[in-house]
Amino acid sequence: MTTGWVERHRHGWRGGWREEDGRKRYTTTVPARAEAQRLLYEREAASRRTRPVRLSFADLADRFLVQLQASDGYRARTQYGLRGPVRLWGGLRADAVTPELVNRWLAGTDYRANTKATYLKTLRQVFAFAVDNRLLIENPAQRVRAPVDRRSDRLQPFESWDEVERVAAEAGEWGPFIILAVDTGARPGELIRLRHRHVDGTRCSLPGTKTRNAQRIVTLTPRGLDAYRQIARHSGVPLVFQSNGHPLDLEHWRYHVWRPALQLAGLAYRSPYQMRHTFAYFSLRAGVPISDLAVEMGHTSISTTHDHYGHWSNDMGDRAAALRSQWAHRAGQGTT
Numbered sequence: 001m002t003t004g005w006v007e008r009h010r011h012g013w014r015g016g017w018r019e020e021d022g023r024k025r026y027t028t029t030v031p032a033r034a035e036a037q038r039l040l041y042e043r044e045a046a047s048r049r050t051r052p053v054r055l056s057f058a059d060l061a062d063r064f065l066v067q068l069q070a071s072d073g074y075r076a077r078t079q080y081g082l083r084g085p086v087r088l089w090g091g092l093r094a095d096a097v098t099p100e101l102v103n104r105w106l107a108g109t110d111y112r113a114n115t116k117a118t119y120l121k122t123l124r125q126v127f128a129f130a131v132d133n134r135l136l137i138e139n140p141a142q143r144v145r146a147p148v149d150r151r152s153d154r155l156q157p158f159e160s161w162d163e164v165e166r167v168a169a170e171a172g173e174w175g176p177f178i179i180l181a182v183d184t185g186a187r188p189g190e191l192i193r194l195r196h197r198h199v200d201g202t203r204c205s206l207p208g209t210k211t212r213n214a215q216r217i218v219t220l221t222p223r224g225l226d227a228y229r230q231i232a233r234h235s236g237v238p239l240v241f242q243s244n245g246h247p248l249d250l251e252h253w254r255y256h257v258w259r260p261a262l263q264l265a266g267l268a269y270r271s272p273y274q275m276r277h278t279f280a281y282f283s284l285r286a287g288v289p290i291s292d293l294a295v296e297m298g299h300t301s302i303s304t305t306h307d308h309y310g311h312w313s314n315d316m317g318d319r320a321a322a323l324r325s326q327w328a329h330r331a332g333q334g335t336t
Contacts, residue, residue: 170264
């Protein structure tokens with residue numbers, strides 16, 4: 001079958017198609033056009049099941065990316081999210097990818113739950129594109145349950161600067177990357193885009209990766225400034241963190257630097273993004289107002305900061321009570 005259409009027939013509608021030998025075939029006549037369209041589609045689907053699908057998963061991913069209308073940043077993140085599946089299944093026929101394979105891939109990664117959910121969403125979009133364009137019959141990723149992103153999974157900050165510096169020491173030349181991440185609250189994706197011109201004295205301009213409002217300026221502490229000064233500068237290379245003149249590959253860095261450094265430091269594994277959470281944890285423990293923290297982290301709303309980290313600021317109530325007591329005492333309004 002190569003073509004199909006829906007037409008009026010007697011007092012109803014029917015679907016028609018032309019076989020490869022040129023002969024016409026029709027569905028039964030039904031009262032509604034939509035019903036005739038459904039019958040035609042089911043007939044086409046049944047016909048496709050009898051024909052081999054020669055499209056590989058790698059080809060399908062390429063075709064999806066070519067037609068994707070999105071910003072450069074979104075396109076890059078989508079392509080990055082497909083790297084793992086293409087590496088695993090690229091040579092397989094697209095229709096050979098099953099829900100079991102998708103589940104096994106997700107279970108075999110150490111991504112955070114919400115990262116897994118994001119990558120699963122990307123897979124669903126790829127297979128939905130294939131179904132919509134009649135390249136596949138069904139979407140295997142649609143039948144995979146997205147991981148639940150629990151707060152306990154998301155937030156695993158370091159408990160002290162001592163822990164951070166132990167990991168940094170084991171990371172060797174990449175130690176300053178870890179110190180600066182915790183000292184600035186930068187996302188790992190922001191640090192790999194950081195250029196030397198973004199650092200002016202103690203002021204560090206973070207480029208932002210999510211929205212324009214995420215661009216912000218933070219002030220380095222002496223610890224962060226010392227870490228920046230330890231970084232070797234290479235002529236003609238504007239990036240602060242680079243590998244042979246190229247931007248740092250975070251996936252490679254995670255497996256070959258971050259994970260071993262945590263093990264050597266005797267600490268439980270956590271994702272590199274926990275360095276940003278550690279910045280928030282240390283800030284609130286130090287008494288930084290949560291409204292100031294929201295600005296430093298590039299959140300568009302203080303409610304975002306409170307939703308993520310508000311439970312760490314419970315001791316702020318103790319400080320507030322102490323300040324009220326001090327004010328009352330100075331004003332002669334002590335309790336009787």
